[in-house]
Amino acid sequence: MKTIVITGASSGIGLETACTLTKKGFNVLGVARSEANCSRAEEKILSENPDANITFFLADLMQQREVHRVAEEINKYLNERCDGELYALINNAGCVRSWYMTTEEGYEQQFALNHLASFLLTYKLMPALIKAHGRVIMTGSESHKGIKVHWDNVKLFRRYNPLTAYKQSKLCNILFAKGLNDRYAAAGIRAYVVDPGLVNTDIGNKETGSLVNLIWSIRKRYGVSPEIPARTFAFLCEQEIPPEGLYYCLCKEKNYSRQVTSENADRLFELSERLCDIHYGRVQMI
Amino acid sequence: MNVMITGAAGGLGRALANECGRRGYNMFLTDINEEGLLCIKRGLERQYDVVVAAAACDLTNPESVDKMLDVIDKYGIRFDMLLNIAGLDFEGGFIERDREKLVKIVSLNNAATLRITHAxxxxxxxxxxxxxxxxxxxxxxxxxxxxxxxxxxxRFLLDFAVSLRQELKRENVNILTLCPGGMVTTRETLCSIKAQGFWGNVTTNPLESVARNTIDRALSGKCIYVPGILNRVLSFLGKIIPRSWIAAVIYWRWNNAQSKWLNNH
Incomplete structure (x- = not known):
């Protein structure tokens, strides 16, 4: 059975994707922060499909030591039960913040969770992914367009604007996917970004201020059900031959920002490697 | 520039440490939370080209402080700036609360601050x-x-700082007192600011600009920094309205906010 890791799997898009993938016969490992939400999610998944293979791991991925810890737990699980193979990693966990808040390392929280956590977790799970010729899928957003990475001020320390920070973190997701393909395509790894569209989830209502909360409460009513993006994730996981594209919406390839170049991806890799104190290799074409 | 920061693993401490890193200052960080201290030290070293030293210390314990000072003296470190950030708060009525926790507020916010400032x-x-x-x-x-x-x-800190500033002017020492409204530093502060509703929102200051302005103003010799125009108006009103009236209004407001906050938990 093929194993898939999904972060942020206890609610919203992550939960729906976990549900869909268990129904298709994948073994799903969910990562989420709150124990209560995890057991609720597990109940929902099992109620829809009593034979589902679902295991939850608890971690607050915003904090790097938590990423290290949970990655070790997952690797142990994979080695014991899955021959050390991970078929897909879905980096879905994300957040919105109204104010400039920092993680333990002093990194801005949206950048830390939406980008750096995926960057570090993917690195830690890379051996298992390479073994299975796996796929890495990020939950992106159409909002990655119309912005450049603020290289001199990535953490947006001056004039923090929640929306700019969010847009930038989503651009980082797609640059990360681009960089992964540049480095690991030769090893059989493929990375994708899914644009979920406007989805009715609670992302803008968690730990945000009144204004963001209010705007999101109104806006999410026009959103689609999380089942819609879940189908795109399932599509990318199910294809026997990995699709060639990078950015997908409604199971179809889509155009992405012109900022997404190998040069910018390299720059992001260099910066993120420094902030995570790791070093991604580059697999040479044989 | 060598900067000593207490409470460096907390929200405001981290923001100020980041600001100092951005300016290229070397830092000596302390906090009671050792794990958090190592995290922020790592984060700063990865981001900026500065020297960061750190030692965990319980500032309310004189022996713990002496131990830290021994480390400082061993390396002969001399400082150009001290940021006294360590502090704590427990909300709630006086008689309902644990006696030792109340005393701890004063022993950290005041006694420990005096101890480290003197040292x-x-x-x-x-x-x-x-x-x-x-x-x-x-x-x-x-x-x-x-x-x-x-x-x-x-209030003790404010009055003490303004007096000490006058005393030490001739020694080429400047002292700035930061008087912020709420700042969103942790999940808990976010909840309590939300519970205060409108007033919580409008008196909240953005952490990143408070950190930047604090260092700017401290270096340019200012005395008191109240961030935000509304907060400046409120602090002015505090000076002209009779204190018993203010107490009545604030009691009414906090009572509402705290019962709301307690209901949510």
């Missing part, structure tokens, strides 16, 4: 200007029922 002043770089920042609060401007001990401890 670091003795270890300032000779013949160079020296800067100290005390973190008081908007709460120091008013009598605050239900936050009585906290507000009074912050």
């Amino acid at each position: 670091i002043l003795k270890r300032r770089r000779p013949g160079k200007p020296f800067t100290i920042v005390f973190v008081s609060s908007l709460a120091s401007m008013f009598p605050m029922p239900l936050k009585a001990t906290y507000a009074a401890s912050k």
